[in-house]
Amino acid sequence: MPPDHTHDPAALSWVESANDRASDFPIQNLPHGVFRRRGSDEAWRGGVAIGDAVLDLAAVAAAGGLGEAAGPALAAAAAASLNGLMALGEAHWRALRHALFAALREGSADAARLRPALLPQSAIEHTLPATIGDFTDFYASVDHARNIGAMFRPDNPLLPNYAYVPIAYHGRSSSIAVSGQTVARPCGQRKAPDEPVPQFGPSARLDYELELGFFVGPGNPLGEAISIAAAERHVFGVCLLNDWSARDIQAWEYQPLGPFLAKNFATTISPWIVTMAALAPFRTAPAPHPERAPPLAYLDLADGASTAAIDIALAVDVQSAGMVAAGIAPQRVATSNFAYAFWTVAQMVAHHTANGCNLRPGDLIGTGTLSGPGADELGSIVELTRGGKAPLTLATGETRRFLADGDTVGLSGWCERPGARRIGFGRCAATIAPARVTPPR
Secondary structure (H helix, E strand, C coil), X not given: XXXXXXXXXXXXXXXXXXXXXXXXXXXXXXXXEEEEECCCCCCCEEEEEECCEEEEHHHHHHCCCCXXXXXXXXXXXXXXXXXXXXXXXXXXXXXXXXXXXXXHECCCCCHHHHHHHEEEHHHEEEECCCCCCCEEEECCCHHHHHHHHHHHCCCCCCCHHHHCCCCEEECCHHHEEECCCEEECCEEEECCCCCCCCEEEECCCEECCEEEEEEECCCXXXXXXXXXXXXXXXXXXXEEEECCEEHHHHHHHCCCCCCCCCCCCCEEECCCEEECHHHHHHEECCCCCCCCCCCCHHHCCHHHHHHCEECXXXXXXXXXXXXXXXXXXXXXXXXEEHHHCCCCHHHHHHHHHCCCCCCCCCXXXXXXXXXXXXXXXXXXXXXXXXXXXXXXXXXXCCEECCCCCCCEEEEEEEECCCCCCCEEEEEEEEEEECCCCCCCC
């Protein structure tokens, strides 16, 4: 979807906070989420972020709606889960975006009618924006794959299939939660090289993963593949995603079938879904990695290669309990960018369905950890500390080889370039709590 009038960088909103150049949510963004007033027993309903407010779409529908063309999409976007909106497809998504843009733009005749439908974001709480049927996590960053591979296979860090196959594993959708959650330290089997048998207990090497998540739109019938040319028409939007990882549990259990308890205990996503339409001004060409091989035909981006990637800047910060007690803000520890990824979202969707696997509205596709080529562009703490050998020093003087109980990890993301208005993703954060599982005696 190419840029249109809704991406005009000069456009302003009658919601004054949306005009702040530092805001993640100007009128050019308009991300979707599901919310209610904090601490209330109100029904969950859909909303759109605009500046420091949320536009209550259920209240908008009750106040007369946004016109006939946007009617079906508005009704679906006002629901307690956005699966129905995701199922409608591009034409309906576009009609709703255009109607929202017109209604929220400075000088709109709808301002007086819609102003009562605004609530401050500081007064709301979020739930998952969709009922997530399935979650698939890819391994789209070649820099991350190389860094991790070098820890286990110094002479052969990147396996030969990486240049041809978008590697992925099926995750656990039941343990996905929205930003603000507490993540209990997982327990599982661990075995040190010098131990004769494994032990069961809390992970000592807990890690975060800096990722993006893509929500599936209409999807495909079982047995039918989605072509690379049509793939992005089946993607509704993007959120930040932290697919937590217990590295010590993973090291013992992942062969021959891959991670299990090391990954299924928690995944955290940001509450706002930035639509693919909002990202139109930030399209770019995939990074020219030396490992690239000519893609097989079903993964060939062909004429669309120049805009197949998306320039999304990313960052991760850590704040210990000691930093909170001392009044010290979260400490940024790394940055990255989705444009570094080896595989694009279109290639991930095309590969996922190449065998006839059916994707459904609300399914979630993770990118895998998004690291970059620089020493400060590492999307996990295992990379940052070189497997725990080079501890991270926090502002309090505390050190971290891996995450400690009480640590809060926050992800952020944004897009900016000349000739476009900066947009952001909000924040994706969660705090580590002690293990709740008592090891059997």
